[in-house]
Amino acid sequence: MLTLWTCHVRKLTKGRTNRLFIAMACMSLICAIADLWMEFVVNPVPLSRGQVILGTALSFTYKLLRNSSLVVYLIYIFSVTRTEYRLNTLGSQLFIWLPIMVAVGALVQNFFTHNVFSVTAEGGYTRGPVLMLLYVISYIYALAGTGYCIYCRRYLVGSKWVALISVYVLTFAGVLIQMVKPHYLVEMFSTAVGLMFILLLIMRPEETLDGQGLVRDWNAYQDTLKRSLRSGRHFQIVVVEIMNAAEIRSYLGDKQFQSCIETIAAEISTLYSGLCVHVDQFFEIPGTFYLILDNAEIDVKTLIPPFNRTIAERMEDYARQGVRFNLEYCLIKCPVDLKDFREIINFGHSFRYLRKPAEVYEAADLIRERNYGPLTNIKEILNRAITEDTLEMYFQPIYDIRTGGFRSAEALARLNDPVYGMVSPALFIPAAERVGMIVALGYRILEAVFSFMSQTDLGALGITRIEINLSVAQCLQRELPERIRELQEKYRIDPSQVNFEVTETLFDNLGGIMDKNLRTLSDMGYTFSLDDYGVGYSNIQRLRALPLSIIKIDKSMVDDMFTSDGEVIIENTVRMMKGIRKELVVEGVETAKEAKACEDLSCDYIQGFYYSRPLPAKEFVRFLSEHNVAAQPGNGTR
Ligand code: C2E
Ligand code: MG
Ligand code: MG
Numbered sequence: 001m002l003t004l005w006t007c008h009v010r011k012l013t014k015g016r017t018n019r020l021f022i023a024m025a026c027m028s029l030i031c032a033i034a035d036l037w038m039e040f041v042v043n044p045v046p047l048s049r050g051q052v053i054l055g056t057a058l059s060f061t062y063k064l065l066r067n068s069s070l071v072v073y074l075i076y077i078f079s080v081t082r083t084e085y086r087l088n089t090l091g092s093q094l095f096i097w098l099p100i101m102v103a104v105g106a107l108v109q110n111f112f113t114h115n116v117f118s119v120t121a122e123g124g125y126t127r128g129p130v131l132m133l134l135y136v137i138s139y140i141y142a143l144a145g146t147g148y149c150i151y152c153r154r155y156l157v158g159s160k161w162v163a164l165i166s167v168y169v170l171t172f173a174g175v176l177i178q179m180v181k182p183h184y185l186v187e188m189f190s191t192a193v194g195l196m197f198i199l200l201l202i203m204r205p206e207e208t209l210d211g212q213g214l215v216r217d218w219n220a221y222q223d224t225l226k227r228s229l230r231s232g233r234h235f236q237i238v239v240v241e242i243m244n245a246a247e248i249r250s251y252l253g254d255k256q257f258q259s260c261i262e263t264i265a266a267e268i269s270t271l272y273s274g275l276c277v278h279v280d281q282f283f284e285i286p287g288t289f290y291l292i293l294d295n296a297e298i299d300v301k302t303l304i305p306p307f308n309r310t311i312a313e314r315m316e317d318y319a320r321q322g323v324r325f326n327l328e329y330c331l332i333k334c335p336v337d338l339k340d341f342r343e344i345i346n347f348g349h350s351f352r353y354l355r356k357p358a359e360v361y362e363a364a365d366l367i368r369e370r371n372y373g374p375l376t377n378i379k380e381i382l383n384r385a386i387t388e389d390t391l392e393m394y395f396q397p398i399y400d401i402r403t404g405g406f407r408s409a410e411a412l413a414r415l416n417d418p419v420y421g422m423v424s425p426a427l428f429i430p431a432a433e434r435v436g437m438i439v440a441l442g443y444r445i446l447e448a449v450f451s452f453m454s455q456t457d458l459g460a461l462g463i464t465r466i467e468i469n470l471s472v473a474q475c476l477q478r479e480l481p482e483r484i485r486e487l488q489e490k491y492r493i494d495p496s497q498v499n500f501e502v503t504e505t506l507f508d509n510l511g512g513i514m515d516k517n518l519r520t521l522s523d524m525g526y527t528f529s530l531d532d533y534g535v536g537y538s539n540i541q542r543l544r545a546l547p548l549s550i551i552k553i554d555k556s557m558v559d560d561m562f563t564s565d566g567e568v569i570i571e572n573t574v575r576m577m578k579g580i581r582k583e584l585v586v587e588g589v590e591t592a593k594e595a596k597a598c599e600d601l602s603c604d605y606i607q608g609f610y611y612s613r614p615l616p617a618k619e620f621v622r623f624l625s626e627h628n629v630a631a632q633p634g635n636g637t638r
Helices: 002-009 016-041 049-080 084-088 090-113 131-155 158-180 187-201 218-231 245-252 254-273 300-314 316-320 341-353 372-376 378-387 425-434 438-455 480-491 504-509 512-524 540-544 555-559 564-579 592-600 617-630
Strands: 117-120 124-127 235-242 279-284 288-293 327-334 360-362 391-400 405-417 421-423 465-469 498-502 527-533 550-553 583-586 605-607
Touching (some): 002 016, 002 187, 016 049, 049 084, 049 090, 049 117, 049 131, 090 131, 158 187, 218 279, 218 288, 218 341, 235 245, 245 254, 254 288, 254 300, 300 327, 300 360, 327 341, 341 372, 341 425, 372 425, 378 405, 378 425, 378 438, 391 438, 405 438, 405 617, 421 425, 438 465, 438 480, 465 527, 504 527, 512 527, 550 564, 555 564, 564 583, 592 605
Parallel strands (some): 327 360, 405 465, 465 498, 498 527, 583 605
Antiparallel strands (some): 117 124, 235 288, 279 288, 391 405, 405 421
């Protein structure tokens, strides 16, 4: 009862494994009650008719449930070791069900023959010769279970294994004691103690993330990965990453997002259920699934296109709302491609930064990529960037359509590492966010830009504003405004010359410190723009919640601007932003045709390779001298 109550309190009621455990605990509880009650009913003889009937019913119940609970426990062991797929063959099904069917048959025929046991008025409870068959059957299950536990030693950590096998060891001991001293009813007590061990050492409600127990959490992934590596077996990991998970989550809300995750998890498990391979499924917030496949031979790649089609179908309703699940897949063969725990974890986090999108990224190819070294040693590289002089700021001029000159520029960080060479910000910025170094790096960047601004007469070069990217983690720092104020004073910066670029992920953290910081900086005279508009799912109400003066339209919108849908989208976006009095920068303009189209749309500023790539400080100054100072303003500069 204590075990069942604990299950209830710890909410251990979801998932197949937990349900098997509860079934086993319920059966054991009923057995214990029947066993105890029996002692009072059949003693002393002679018995009344009612006692005979009750005694027969109790003994029948006890024997039936005692044997059945061993079957349930055996299946539970397969479930805990995540090897249920081994029960899918005809042979194992027969092995599981045939003995218990024989036992049930023996108990049913006992009503007529009384050769298993009998309860009579004069003789009380007596054992029959066929009772031995029930013992043999329970020994078959118990021995099979014990043997399988020993065989599965490598799948389980020590404590879990001990708990699992303790049920058998304790029950064997209980049975032995009860055989010698039949009135010591310790058998069920020892089983209950074993179940308690399981409850304490195995059952982990916090590991399961969904209603059906299909997906376990990030900690469970790390545990299972370690165990799989230690076992020395060959296995595969499939990483399925929802690239736009954070945006979708903030758009749909937690509840609907969770239901999408459960749908995807269920589809994944349907996909591999036909494969006759054991798959463990894990999920890392905000949107990455990790599948550990017990088999290194199966060709997972062929499954992905049909899987993509299924997901597209299942998510059609969301697609109609404009929410598309952008999934990327990566395949790691262990220990062939990678065998170090840390390296595998890092790889799962960073594979997508290694190369342009591919249908399936394969670790075997990616580890030969140029960026693999920098990515897997990113902490070392970031440390050098923060403590040594390997960080360099580049500046990309931004064209002002109204004045026909370059009035602002975006500061973009570059890392020129002595060991790994030039490292792209598309790689090191997300990595710095992931490993918690973005704040320190962010201050280095701010200092580098302020230092450049203090040494350069930007006004004389026609520049009124420098744009600096701020990441969400930076904006969440309580001391951000104070630190900026210190730097501002140190370098004598006029805040009106600085505009901070923030992204939509900021909306998820609005309120509290973030809100306060943005408003304090805004009061200090800094302005803000929203970067990469069009990548996420912002709605106009949310845009109005921030002190944003400029919206930067993402390159992806520009890329689509000559398709019929794309044209409508960009036109409406511009109209809408103008309606709420925002200035507009279009990013990623590469051709004269695109630049002309942006001018026709009456955007305010254009940034892109068409005008200039990001330039090192000296070249940037030279560029401005040539285009802003030498050229007549208003003549166009190209
Ligand atoms: P972003 O802030 O959206 O910066 C614009 C990116 O687009 C830059 O990439 C720029 O080089 C690129 N770009 C500009 N015009 C064109 C074009 O015409 N065609 C193409 N294909 N690309 C163009 P970059 O420098 O590689 O930076 C990538 C991202 O890394 C930035 O995107 C920003 O999110 C982040 N980042 C860069 N520097 C910093 C920084 O100092 N701090 C922070 N927090 N993030 C930074
Ligand atoms: Mg930017
Ligand atoms: Mg951008």
